[in-house]
Each structure stands twice: as C-alpha cells, then as structure tokens.
Amino acid sequence: MTHTVAVIGAGKIGEVLLSGLVRAGWPVGRLIATARRPERGRELADRYGVRVLPNEAAAAEADVLAVAVKPQDAEALMTDLGPKVPAGKLVISLCAGLPTSFFARFLAAGTPVVRVMTNTPALVDEAMTAISAGPHATAEHLALAEEMFTPLGRTLRLPESQQDAVTALSGSGPAYFFYLVEAMTDAGILLGLPRQVAHDLIVQTAIGSAVMLRESGEHPVKLREAVTSPAGTTIAAIRELENHGVRAALLGALEAARNRAQEIAANEV
Structure with a gap:
C-alpha cells in the first residue's frame, strides 16, 4: 500500500517533490502539504489537488514527513513539531546542510531519519538525488525514500558523511x-x-x-x-x-x- 506523505513546509523544493509524486501517479489522497501562509496553501491545493493541513495534523496522519523548510527555519519548526511527531514515523530531511543528528534532538528516541539532497532538475524528472540513512533508518526506510525520489530522476545511496560534498557538487x-x-x-x-x-x-x-x-x-x-x-x-x-x-x-x-x-x-x- 502506498504510504501517506506529508511535505512539511512546501516551498520551492517541497513543491518540486509534490509535483514529482503527482506526475508519477502517487495517489493525491495520500499527499499532504503544509504551508506557513494560507494563500500558499490554497495555491498548492488548487495546483495539485493535495490536502493542506496544519503541521501537527499532517504529522499525525502521514506515514512519512518530508521536511522541506529552509535550514535556518528548521530549529523553530522542530522545536514546535518534533515532540508531537508520533513514534514510528519516517522523517525525511531535504534541508541542505543539516545532519540527521539535528533532527534526532527533537524527535522521540529511535525515530528513523533519512537525509536527502536533490536538485532542481527534478522539475523535468532529471534530478540527481543522494539518500543517506541516519542511525535508526533501515533498508526499508531507504527503499521508501528511493520510491519517492526515483520518479524525479536518478537516486544514489551514500554515507551521510559525504552529503556536504553532494550539496556542493549536485545540489548547487x-x-x-x-x-x-x-x-x-x-x-x-x-x-x-x-x-x-x-x-x-x-x-x-x-x-x-x-x-x-x-x-x-x-x-x-x-x-x-x-x-x-x-x-x-x-x-x-x-x-x-x-x-x-x-x-x-x-x-x-x-x-x-x-x-x-x-x-x-x-x-x-
């Protein structure tokens, strides 16, 4: 069964993921977006047919939380949302530069986190996406991340220690x-x-x-x-x-x- 995915903070990179999942045939009923501004939420709902919910409601319903806020906004988001993320969720970070250990500070012990760096050619399904497992992420979690990002282009698994180099090379x-x-x-x-x-x-x-x-x-x-x-x-x-x-x-x-x-x-x- 296809998992329910919530894109938390659907700005530019979050919309890239949403649009790719929609093009790939991911059921729209299993896609949720959150947005800081109500008008941005309405725009996403009209454009893609996805539901737009508050962060806490999205975290409660979705199986996968794709955090796509700007790095400088991540601490405020996770301080508020992290303690409310139920156990058993998969958190996928699209925040450039932030390690999985950053998110572990705010989440329940053992919550799996996968770090992802993709790039804007995802808009034409030609992205290069690097996927790295945090300490509690399993092969199944990595496979789910690949399922989400493969429609956007090519994916590659690598150690998290190499993600800053990926950011410099393919992210930018x-x-x-x-x-x-x-x-x-x-x-x-x-x-x-x-x-x-x-x-x-x-x-x-x-x-x-x-x-x-x-x-x-x-x-x-x-x-x-x-x-x-x-x-x-x-x-x-x-x-x-x-x-x-x-x-x-x-x-x-x-x-x-x-x-x-x-x-x-x-x-x-």
Missing part, C-alpha cells in the same frame, strides 16, 4: 551550469550571434554532451580529446581556459560551497 550544481550557459551566451553575442541563436546553440550542445557522458560511459577526458584536433580551434580555447585558471576556480568554488554547508550545520546543530 545546476546553478554552475546556468552560470556557464549565461557566460557562453554573452560570448556568442560578442562573436556576432543573436542572443537567441547563441542560447539555442549552447543549450542543445549541453544536452547532447550530457547524454553522451551518461550513455557512452567514457571518461570526459576521452570525449574532450575526440573534439580537440591538433592546432585546432578547440585546443586554442582550452589553452585560454587553463590560462585563466578555470579548473582551479571550479575546485575553489565547490570547496567553498562544501564549507558553507558545513557552516550551516555548525550554526544549527
């Missing part, structure tokens, strides 16, 4: 690609192309390259070398990227994102 990853496309579009304009033409060229090139990486199984270096002819245009461009330290900048950027995730945890735990 879409922003890096959008930033790159923005820069390449500007370059296309500089080279004389209309903005829309430059945009279309880059987006389709990005899609095709990603599919090649996923389906060929080849190392990216090998695929890059296949495009890089001796004394050609590509190697001239790559030389400029190396001269400007693009590889080092990416390493530094992802390390900064990982460090920020750790700071969030340190400030909240």
Whole structure:
C-alpha cells in the first residue's frame, strides 16, 4: 500500500517533490502539504489537488514527513513539531546542510531519519538525488525514500558523511551550469550571434554532451580529446581556459560551497 506523505513546509523544493509524486501517479489522497501562509496553501491545493493541513495534523496522519523548510527555519519548526511527531514515523530531511543528528534532538528516541539532497532538475524528472540513512533508518526506510525520489530522476545511496560534498557538487550544481550557459551566451553575442541563436546553440550542445557522458560511459577526458584536433580551434580555447585558471576556480568554488554547508550545520546543530 502506498504510504501517506506529508511535505512539511512546501516551498520551492517541497513543491518540486509534490509535483514529482503527482506526475508519477502517487495517489493525491495520500499527499499532504503544509504551508506557513494560507494563500500558499490554497495555491498548492488548487495546483495539485493535495490536502493542506496544519503541521501537527499532517504529522499525525502521514506515514512519512518530508521536511522541506529552509535550514535556518528548521530549529523553530522542530522545536514546535518534533515532540508531537508520533513514534514510528519516517522523517525525511531535504534541508541542505543539516545532519540527521539535528533532527534526532527533537524527535522521540529511535525515530528513523533519512537525509536527502536533490536538485532542481527534478522539475523535468532529471534530478540527481543522494539518500543517506541516519542511525535508526533501515533498508526499508531507504527503499521508501528511493520510491519517492526515483520518479524525479536518478537516486544514489551514500554515507551521510559525504552529503556536504553532494550539496556542493549536485545540489548547487545546476546553478554552475546556468552560470556557464549565461557566460557562453554573452560570448556568442560578442562573436556576432543573436542572443537567441547563441542560447539555442549552447543549450542543445549541453544536452547532447550530457547524454553522451551518461550513455557512452567514457571518461570526459576521452570525449574532450575526440573534439580537440591538433592546432585546432578547440585546443586554442582550452589553452585560454587553463590560462585563466578555470579548473582551479571550479575546485575553489565547490570547496567553498562544501564549507558553507558545513557552516550551516555548525550554526544549527
């Protein structure tokens, strides 16, 4: 039997999960949302047909509580809601940077918590979702989390100790690609192309390259070398990227994102 899922704090990432479950055919009668603002609740009810309940009522009825509030709002939420969560519920955290130990502080002893980091391509069913078990989460709990997030894209199980790196790499990853496309579009304009033409060229090139990486199984270096002819245009461009330290900048950027995730945890735990 399909479990009843309550998305607690259905903001952007919470709505991503709700919409994915609806598209995947999860019974709408088994989906609940909570929202801070009444107008937001009405919007979700109208858009997806889900019920919108207060936090405590949602926690009492649902089998799974997917906590999707902003990390800085999690303590206030869990201080109020945590003691009211009945035993036997599965809590799934979508709060970036917060470890399962944070939630254990507010929940009854032994409550299973699963930590999840997904990303915005879930909106087009192409998410990368990393799933980690807390101390009391079993294989069955992980399987249930996978059942919820597999319709949104690809899922991967890994130790919770790696979640801050996941946050930096794939959680924030879409922003890096959008930033790159923005820069390449500007370059296309500089080279004389209309903005829309430059945009279309880059987006389709990005899609095709990603599919090649996923389906060929080849190392990216090998695929890059296949495009890089001796004394050609590509190697001239790559030389400029190396001269400007693009590889080092990416390493530094992802390390900064990982460090920020750790700071969030340190400030909240």
